[in-house]
Amino acid sequence: MTDAPERPWSWTTLGTPIGPLGLAATPDGLVSVVFGADAQVSARAVERLAGRLGSAPAAPGALLDEVSAQLEAYFAGRLRSFSLPLDWSLTSGFNRRALRELHSGVPYGSVVAYQDLADRLGEPGAARAVGMAMGSNPIPVVVPCHRVVEAGGGLGGFGGGTETKRALLALEGILPEPLF
Incomplete structure (x- = not known):
């Protein structure tokens, strides 16, 4: 893995009109959205995130369910503003x-x-x-x-x-x- 302190996180993919999106969340919020998240891209993204977050992903939970629901509403034209907690730890x-x-x-x-x-x-x-x-x-x-x-x-x-x-x-x- 890495020397980074372990942080729990989860991963899922969501089919959208612009292709599959990989979604990762920590207890602090949505931490990553990955374009073109087919199996190969997802595997690389999960490996990279595991290195940055210090652990393997857990099963998706309520936050990723909410992220998915809001993204689906956005792509359907029903949502204009996301109300999701965001984890800004991958940027500085x-x-x-x-x-x-x-x-x-x-x-x-x-x-x-x-x-x-x-x-x-x-x-x-x-x-x-x-x-x-x-x-x-x-x-x-x-x-x-x-x-x-x-x-x-x-x-x-x-x-x-x-x-x-x-x-x-x-x-x-x-x-x-x-x-x-």
Whole structure:
């Protein structure tokens, strides 16, 4: 394993319109969302999380049931704001600050430019650092890094791929649905 102190956690996967999501939670809250969580990706994610959290996962519990229910409601268009406890332990420093600002300050159906988010953090030269923070987001979808776009109107990057970003923005009414 690792020298990290053992923390209990659990893992499950959820089928969604953007593909399977791997979900991990600790007693403190949702700690990880993983895109494309087929068997192989899930096995690697579980191994990585076991190293970071110091233990193997336990069986899913009530928190992951609630995470799954809220994500299902989100993808069905019935939920606009997640009300889940979040465990921020897999991020720190500037990245954590940027992700917390995104989580609290960019609501459903809106977007923010990388530079604007840097400005909100009082770091006007940090647009690229904001991009790096979004790319390292351990809790995507719930902490909505898909809502961060380029100042000129481009989508920018996304850990789940630009088609997934496009689909999430279309779900929230920001972009039109693809024609095919």
